[in-house]
Amino acid sequence: MIDIHSHFLPGLDDGAPSIEDAVAMIEMAAADGTTHLVGTPHCNSRFAFSLERNRALLGELRARSGNRVELLSGCDFHLSYENLGKVLAAKSIYTLNQGKYLLTEFATYGIAPRTLNVFHQLHLNDIVPVITHPERNPLLQGSGGLKLVRRLVEMGCPVQITAGSLTGHFGRDPQRIARQLLGERLVHFVASDAHDTRHRPPRLSEARAEVEKSYGAEVARALFVENPRAALESEPLPFFPPPKPPTPRRFWFF
Numbered sequence: 672m673i674d675i676h677s678h679f680l681p682g683l684d685d686g687a688p689s690i691e692d693a694v695a696m697i698e699m700a701a702a703d704g705t706t707h708l709v710g711t712p713h714c715n716s717r718f719a720f721s722l723e724r725n726r727a728l729l730g731e732l733r734a735r736s737g738n739r740v741e742l743l744s745g746c747d748f749h750l751s752y753e754n755l756g757k758v759l760a761a762k763s764i765y766t767l768n769q770g771k772y773l774l775t776e777f778a779t780y781g782i783a784p785r786t787l788n789v790f791h792q793l794h795l796n797d798i799v800p801v802i803t804h805p806e807r808n809p810l811l812q813g814s815g816g817l818k819l820v821r822r823l824v825e826m827g828c829p830v831q832i833t834a835g836s837l838t839g840h841f842g843r844d845p846q847r848i849a850r851q852l853l854g855e856r857l858v859h860f861v862a863s864d865a866h867d868t869r870h871r872p873p874r875l876s877e878a879r880a881e882v883e884k885s886y887g888a889e890v891a892r893a894l895f896v897e898n899p900r901a902a903l904e905s906e907p908l909p910f911f912p913p914p915k916p917p918t919p920r921r922f923w924f925f
């Protein structure tokens with residue numbers, strides 16, 4: 672499996688605090704069947720981002736972990752006015768494996784009215800924004816938010832959900848919405864968004880089994896292996912089906 676979203680690079684954000692913790696995360700991912708891990712530290716007003724520093728850490732971790740897992744560079748890119756300018760000026764600093772795909776996280780305090788324009792602008796600059804874990808964002812969980820996600824998928828933006836949402840780790844709402852998004856064919860990647868080995872571990876296999884149970888081995892392979900591989904190679908995603916119509920809301924009468 673290929674994990675495109677993980678905070679194992681040490682000492683940079685709220686992920687692994689030390690190199691030993693980072694190695695433990697890499698080992699845990701390898702034991703779970705992960706072959707490629709993308710280090711995606713946050714880039715926001717709280718955490719500064721430096722590709723150079725990340726590369727140095729990746730080199731050190733490759734040496735320490737004996738190349739058991741292929742380690743690559745990416746960014747957990749938060750959508751803000753300031754960040755938009757940065758990525759348009761030098762996209763490959765932030766994209767997955769310095770290619771075309773960019774993990775893009777919405778703010779949780781408000782969605783800019785010109786969001787569709789921003790995504791359009793990214794596309795025009797040959798960037799494919801990947802919407803990260805909408806199922807965990809309170810602003811996207813409601814029907815208006817999900818409508819926006821659908822609109823962005825129709826524009827060609829893929830969606831990444833978190834493995835722990837599917838397995839219920841983040842509670843009932845993220846799990847329900849993750850399942851709904853999957854059912855409506857609005858999911859293109861499942862990633863761990865791991866931060867440590869205890870509370871937010873780098874495991875994908877349990878979520879993969881969940882997807883396999885409901886949608887079959889082929890869809891699971893697409894979400895955990897083939898689409899992530901294509902993203903790392905800047906290729907079009909092999910699995911990008913037309914979304915299904917929204918699930919009708921159920922009303923209860925008493």
Ligand SMILES: [Fe+2]
Nearest residue numbers: 676678747864
């Ligand atoms: Fe993240």
